[in-house]
Amino acid sequence: MKVTADPGDFEFDVATTALVIIDMQRDFCEPGGFGETLGNDVSLLRGVIPPLQRVLATARALGMTVVHTREGHVPDLSDCPPAKLHRGSPSLRIGDPGPKGRILVRGEYGHDIVDELTPAPGELVIDKPGKGSFHGTALREELEARGITRLVVTGVTTEVCVHTTVREANDRGYECLVLSDCVGSYFPEFQRVGLAMIAAQGGIFGWVAPSEALLAVLPAPALEGTPS
Numbered sequence: 001m002k003v004t005a006d007p008g009d010f011e012f013d014v015a016t017t018a019l020v021i022i023d024m025q026r027d028f029c030e031p032g033g034f035g036e037t038l039g040n041d042v043s044l045l046r047g048v049i050p051p052l053q054r055v056l057a058t059a060r061a062l063g064m065t066v067v068h069t070r071e072g073h074v075p076d077l078s079d080c081p082p083a084k085l086h087r088g089s090p091s092l093r094i095g096d097p098g099p100k101g102r103i104l105v106r107g108e109y110g111h112d113i114v115d116e117l118t119p120a121p122g123e124l125v126i127d128k129p130g131k132g133s134f135h136g137t138a139l140r141e142e143l144e145a146r147g148i149t150r151l152v153v154t155g156v157t158t159e160v161c162v163h164t165t166v167r168e169a170n171d172r173g174y175e176c177l178v179l180s181d182c183v184g185s186y187f188p189e190f191q192r193v194g195l196a197m198i199a200a201q202g203g204i205f206g207w208v209a210p211s212e213a214l215l216a217v218l219p220a221p222a223l224e225g226t227p228s
């Protein structure tokens, strides 16, 4: 299959491509979490959810490998480098109690994925201590075990965890397609430039396309209640 993308067609097949959904956690997408403690308007990320739901529904119907990631730390914060813990002047720091539980701590309500995109049984959930999805995780081994060579990358935020993951994936030999309307930033300028950087120079890190371009080449999933 070929998706019309920037800087050119992205070729893939369903069996060897994973949908990767990065950090669609309450801590980033809802008030009272990590994103808001840093002074961000979290409502800017909510627009990603509807197109991502459509892509996720299609991926599930086609039996594609689906990977969800979550950024966060173990409760004693032993996997959180002091540099990350003490940086900046957020209203609450990582590990502090907030309205959705301890900020960016595994097992807390705020650390989990938003209701609209709850992982289905059998889907991979990768807990990561850093911005990249490969650093400090078994993601590479999990992908290799499933014969995955290409990634369709979505989630938040475009210029931080999405970018870091695409760069890590690129260095590990994965071909990445980033869906422009399924990734989000708190900063419209970073969204624009972040996407441009991926596809520049002949696709220095990968390809970029809107989700409709991908959905146009995938078989439409059967609608619930529709006779087959």
Ligand code: C5J
Pocket (backbone or CB within 6 Å): 022, 023, 028, 071, 131, 156, 157, 158, 160, 161, 162
């Ligand atoms: C950030 C992320 N922005 N998921 N994390 O700290 O992009």
